[in-house]
Amino acid sequence: MSNLLEKASIVLTPTAYSDGDLHCIKPNTATGDFDFTRSTTATRENSSGNIESVAANLPRIDYLGGTGHILLEPQSTNTATYSNDFTQGDIFNGSGNPGVDAGVLTSQQAISPDGTNNAWLLKDSNSGGNGQPNLRFFSTSVTSNDFNTVSIFAKKALTNDFIVLSSAGFDASANGDSWFNISNGSLGTIDSDHTAKIEDYGNGWYRCEITFKTTTDTQGAVRIRLAVIDGSVSVPLDGTNGVYIFGLQCEADASRDFATSYIPTNGSAVTRSADKANNSGSSDLINSTEGVLYAEIASLTEIPGLKQFSLSDGTNNNVIKFSFRTTENQIQATVRDSGTTTANLTQSNAATTINFFKMAIKYKLNDVALWVNGTEVKTDTSATVPSALNTLQFDRGDGSNDFEGKVKCVAVFKEALTDAELTCLTT
Secondary structure, eight states, X not given: OHHHHTTOSXXXXXXXXXXXXXXOSBSOSGGGOBEEEOSSOEEEEOTTSOEEEEOTTOOXXXXXXXXXXXXXXXXXXXXXXXXXXXXXXXXXXXXXXXXEESEEEEXXXXXXXXXXXXXXXXXXXXXXXXXXXXXXXXXXXOOTTOEEEEEEEEEEOSXXXXXXXXXXXXXGGGOXXXXXXXXXXXXXXXXXXXXXXXXXXXXTEEEEEXXXXXXXXXXXEEEEEEESSTTOOOEEOSSOOEEEEEEEEEEEESSOOSOOSOOOOBSSOEEEOOOEEEOBOOTTTSOSSEEEEEEEEEESSSSOOXXXXXXXXXXXXXXXXXXXXXXXXXXXXXXXXXXEEEEEEEEESSSOTTSOXXXXXXXXXXXXXXXXXXXXXXXXXXXXXXXXXXXXXXXXXXXXXXXXXXXXXXXXXXXXXXXXXXXXXXX
């Protein structure tokens, strides 16, 4: 594939510099650079495997998963007012201060995902018999119909292999317990009223999250529990059960049902603004007659909503664009010429979009094709193509539908590659 990329007119890979631009490998002039903005600081996992802060208006090259990629996220707020102090603060629209039942909570007990000794140990009370050791937030208020996502970094500390994230006291459709295996990084039993995820952050740390929605009873409780086995919250109170915890995050959104990157707080809720990258390229670098738009990308969630990147003339009227759709694992290639959609290639389950995959849109008069992971999945033989394409943007062309996801490579070719070349490029 590297030889094919030499044929491209624009190539972006995860390389960023302190001036705040996303610089392309090709061309090595300003016409290849993206205008990047994010008005607040944000975090990433660096190449050493530690979470670190990145200054405002600097792109994030994130190494979560082991390979560097550009991270483009939506705006989000961590409403947990003390993200790493489990003795005070509230969550969502407000709650009581956190408390501990049948357990003991101690600070500075382990090296956390940010590389410092600031992880907490939640341990059973060693008081005899059985109980339900937990850290809890009572009187938690949320907004009706919002997706409420709770996430916490956890690491096995003693003998128990599981933690449980719980919601209770809300609507019956929003209450439940979900189990996370912090010994091997797998999901246990997940309540039908939760969606859940566990993600490996290295060094034994996992980020565990649940999302729930309530409509009528908007006040309840959120708990982080110890568990010995999947499906049970009863624990021997013998001093042998515990978990290291770090970085509580509580996010609420009307349409987004997943946790975003860690947002540290210390006394108040903190909002991280969205990442935006646009305005790369020129008419000299983008051929309006024929070409290929290629990317190696991943979505932040299986159902991301309408998130797009494109070649355009700065509008949505003349555009070649790729879309994550509002249906799970559905993708789309679209061609619009003078305001008319002339090709609309939609493919479901061509790839599990939260994992990195390679895609290419080939465009030429009466010859448009969508390629995914080495296979031509959709074609159109009667499409016209737009003229005056002059910009590559992580949106639909006119500033709407910003792309949100992870990017290992984006490339633009000024010619329609052959099937053999597209197979090689996307494999």
